[in-house]
Amino acid sequence: MTTRRTPTLAVFKLASCDGCQLTLLNCEDELLALAGEVKVAHFLEASSAVEPGPYDLTLVEGSITTPEDAERIHTIRAASRRLVTIGACATAGGVQALRNFADVDDYRRVVYAHPEYVATLATSTPVSAHVPVDFELRGCPIDRRQLLEVITAYLAGRKPDIPGHSxxxxxxxxxxxxxxxxxxxxxxxxxxxxxxxxxxxxxxxxxxxxxxxxxxxxxxxxxxxxxxxxxxxxxxxxxxxxxxxxxxxxxxxx
Known part of the structure; x- marks a missing residue:
């Protein structure tokens, strides 16, 4: 008799407000059912317990705004069989991408008392600009029903049924x-x-x-x-x- 392997789920945060991760936590009853089907291997918003990859499904919230995250996303991608970006930050650069239309150094000088200690990129870019992405789930924040559809679809081995209409x-x-x-x-x-x-x-x-x-x-x-x-x-x-x-x-x- 073959024992069914429990798929692993990982959730990572880059530059963001945490709202899309909270959407997952706010799934409440559905989250309990989901927890019985997957092993949450990395989700610092919910638990300090961390296990190494590879992960069957990885959700990434946030945009690439620092040199460290520009490198980190490649490590996350390499450890993920499926990578799904969640939210406006991860899929489009987010509100912080307003820096793309201005001089980021001007913003840094205004906001921080010692800007020389703040390492940042000139632009805020979506994850897909740096690594291949299997699916982009949009929203600010994302919709909990769509999030559950994406997770269950990949666990079932099918394409998520997310309509593209307006x-x-x-x-x-x-x-x-x-x-x-x-x-x-x-x-x-x-x-x-x-x-x-x-x-x-x-x-x-x-x-x-x-x-x-x-x-x-x-x-x-x-x-x-x-x-x-x-x-x-x-x-x-x-x-x-x-x-x-x-x-x-x-x-x-x-």
Missing amino acids: VCFECKRRGTVCVTVADGTPCLGPVTHAGCGALCPAYRRGCFGCFGPAATVNLPALIPLLRRDGLDEDAVGRFLHTFNAAAFDKELKP
Whole structure:
């Protein structure tokens, strides 16, 4: 009789706020069931017990912002059979990627009393810019249902069933009136990846693009609508450069 080997799960943090790791911890009842199916070998947010790889599934939160993390991510990748990045920081550079549009040394001098002791990179980049990634789970923070789907899918040996459509689909499903059509409210819903359940539009607020670009978007067609609804060129730039920073810029390039 062959004994079934328990798959191992590892969770690592780079430059981030810990919100996506907390999403996993907040799974509560589902987490108890998950704990019976996997062995958590590395998850410092939950336990100080650490076991060496290789890991069957690794979740990585956070962007690459320091020379140390630029090296560390290669070590993590080498120890991971499957590597999934979770959250806007890991998939798009996060809010901290706003440094990509400015001089990071200026920020460092303003924020730190002794900037010479702070080692940082000029840019904040997603994990996929440094190593191959098996799947990117978007969101700021990620959605717990999507996270559980990704974990269970890889444990079952199948591809995660995460739709690539926009937030507009979620508005339709929950019967939410379009805030752009009804109120003239600037909204990134037409170009933003689904996953939040259209939370902001449900409260008559425009989508802020927390989940980054959808699988197929037409951002050049949306920008005139944003300007029609009261945003000038600078305001449009600020609207796009928030949770996912430069991610939407890629959609504007021919």
